[in-house]
Amino acid sequence: MRTFILKLKNKVNDFSIRKKLVFSFLIVVFIPIMITGYYLTHQLREFSLNDAMNKSVEDNKRIAKQVNAFLQVPINISSQFLLDNQLEEFANTQYKTTYQYVEAFQQYQRFDQYMDLYDYISNIRFYMDNPTMIDNWRVIQPDESEKKKDWYNQAVSHRGYIGWYFTEDFTKKNNKYLTLVRRIDFLHYNNYGVLVLSLDNSYFNSILDEYTSPSLILNGSDVIASSREGLIQKDITKLPLTSLKSNGTFDTTINNHQYKVVTTSLKPESSYNSMKIVTIIPVEMIVADANKSSMLALLFILLSSIIAILLIYFFSNMLSQRISRLSKHIHEVSDGNLDTNLVLAGNDEIGKIANQFNVMTDNIKKLMIESKDAEREKALLIIRQKEIKFQMLASQINPHFLYNVLESIRMKALLNGEKEISQTVKLLGQLMRKNLEVGSAAVTLKSELEMVKNYLDIQKFRFGSRFSYEMDVDPLSESIKIPPLSVQPLVENAIVHGLKNKETGGFISIRARVINAELWVEVADNGSGITQERLNQIMERMNDVHDSDGKHIGLSNIHQRLQLSYGEEYGLTLKTSETLGTKVCFSIPAGGN
Structure with missing residues (x-):
């Protein structure tokens, strides 16, 4: 055996360099590549399965969390009905006449209010065993067939716990919906009803x-x-x-x-x-993709091996030298040196790789710079958006409590014949609702201007004939989305600062147009204007991204949010005159960011 190995060694030593390269390729490269290829093919399939499984497990958990969060709203609504004293009185009153019941039903608006507030609530029904109440698809007298249904019996037997069923809604052509059922106990009357809340499956x-x-x-x-x-x-x-x-x-x-x-x-x-x-x-x-990739990989390995055997005879030295140079530069890049430049003669694959390598290093440097700039701008935009949200949250109390109190005040004023006060309270409630719902997502110009109109009507109620206003809005501009609270602060600024010295004759104009694929918005007043010195201070502060007193949503915040959202060429423009008042304008792309 030793003699055979020695003879083989001597025979190999007599081979030419090219034969040695081919022989070494077959022994050292080709066979391990085939074995490795087979192993990697098997591992690729397992990896694809494991990766898909892990992703599906994570997706499954995230879906469960999202569904649970979505169901929390109807759960909270049912809990509010559970503690609703007005519902208890409405459901347990023995009505003497139909008119008395209809009047009580019209006064109890909670069912319709929740359906108007949450569009994913398909229907709300309340089953109550009270013969003096009339079935109207909201309040329903349960008959024997209803009481025998499993969901009804389960809801009654579990005394206040929530049940979920996929049931038919006879008020919706017997379509099936995921439905919350819950027994509502009325302790003062030793009685109960069953709440049925259907959710939109979409x-x-x-x-x-x-x-x-x-x-x-x-x-x-x-x-x-x-x-x-x-x-x-x-x-x-x-x-x-x-x-x-x-x-x-x-x-x-x-x-x-x-x-x-x-x-x-x-x-x-x-x-x-x-x-x-x-x-x-x-x-x-x-x-499927893994198998296809595996077959392509095996075919590529086989073809590459055959081609490599042929090319080794002719280009062994040249290839080794050029590849060594390429490897050297790649190693420099891996060590963090992006200033290296690779020059290799020829237009073959290695020459093209060298050119692409140089382009890649340049692109990496540019991307690193652009990434830092983008992250910085994104951080600034998030800060500005959070400033608005924090200001809204600072004054936010239980919205349902506020809406109910304002609605009570409005109804009281309306009953007393105070229509103007009633209308103003209604506008205030709408304005508060929109302000409390403000987030970071863009809103339509129409929605923003509705809030502005409510604000102006409330101010006219406060100041009477001290000022008037005009809104001239191009219908094409109403559906364009803008950052929230981009117009109202400008109008508020015009009233508080622009018209503060105007006892009478004050006038505010709001205009919106679509010009050259851009939305153009202008808020103007006929106040005393701004001095040039004060105007310079305002402009300097607007352009200072680190200047924020955190007390209000001012011109600086709006200006910087517009620039961070659409680019530095956008933002607020101020025009002022001590005789003609002040104009604040901005324009943004009509198609989005």
Whole structure:
């Protein structure tokens, strides 16, 4: 054996350099590459499965969190009905006449208020055993057939706990909805009713549409919502939905198709039953790309090996030298040196790689600079948006309490014949609602100007004939979206500062136009104007991104938000005259950012 090895060694030593390169390639490179290729192909398939599974598990958990957060609103609404003394009196009063009941029903507006406030609430019904009340699709006398239904019996027996059912709504052509049912106890009357709150199923579909994994929301064996049904519609009906595990993953085979199934149990707050979030992953779909990539990889390895054997005979020295230089520069880049420049003669692949390498290093440097600038601008925009939100939150108390108090004041004024006071209180309630709902998302110009009009009408109630206003708005501009609170502070500034010395004859003009694919907005007053010195101070402060007193939403905040959202060429423009008043203008792209 030793003699054979020695002879083989001597024979190899007699080979030419090219033969040695080919031989070493076959022994040292080609065989390990084939073995590695096979191993990587297998690992790629497993990795694809594991990656898809991990992603589906995370998606499943996120869907459960989103659905739970979405269900929190109807849960809170049902809790408010649970403590509603007005509902207790309305539901337990023995009405002597139909007119008396109709009048009481018209005064109790909570059902319609919640449906107007939340568009994803499809319907609210209240079942109450009170013969003096009239069925009207809101308040319903439960008959024996209703009382025998499972959801009704379960709601009654669980005394205040919440149940979730996928039931028909006879007021909606018997369409099925995910429905909250809850017994409402009236302790003073030793009586109870059953609240039925139906939710719009499209909102659950919109949650699932955000994710790529095919998913279902189940209530028992009922499918509340599903996504990407086309991938699984043939087999989904044969999946044992009722036997799914509450939490975890398992494999199943239907019609010779393998599936990975992920389930998460969802039991909302104060509920006595639960739902399931089910993600179904077809194995064939996951490994299809991996198998294709594996075949291409193996084919590429084989072809590359054959080509390499041929090229080694002719270009071994040249290739080794050029590759060494390329490797050297790549190593320099990996060490953080982006100023290196690679020059290799020729237009072959290595020459092109060298050119692309130089372009890549330049692009990396540019991207690093642009990334830092973008992050800085994004941080500034977030700060400005949060300043607005903090100012709104600083004055925010329970909105339902405020709306109810203002509505009570308005109704009292209306009953006393004070129509002007009633209208003003109504405007104030609408203005407060919009201000409390302000976030960082863009709003339409029409919505912003509705809030401005409410504000101006309230100010006219305060100051009487001290000032008047005019709104001249191009209908084409109303649907264009702008950052929230971009116009109202300008109008407020015009009243507080521009007209502060005007006892009579004050005038404010709001104009909006679409000019050359840009939205142009102007707020003008006929006040005493601004001195040049004061104007310079204002302009300097508007352009100082670090200047923010944190006390109000002023010109500086609006100016910087516009520039951060649309670019430095946009922002506020001030025009003033001590005889003609002040104009504040801005323009933004009509198509968005």
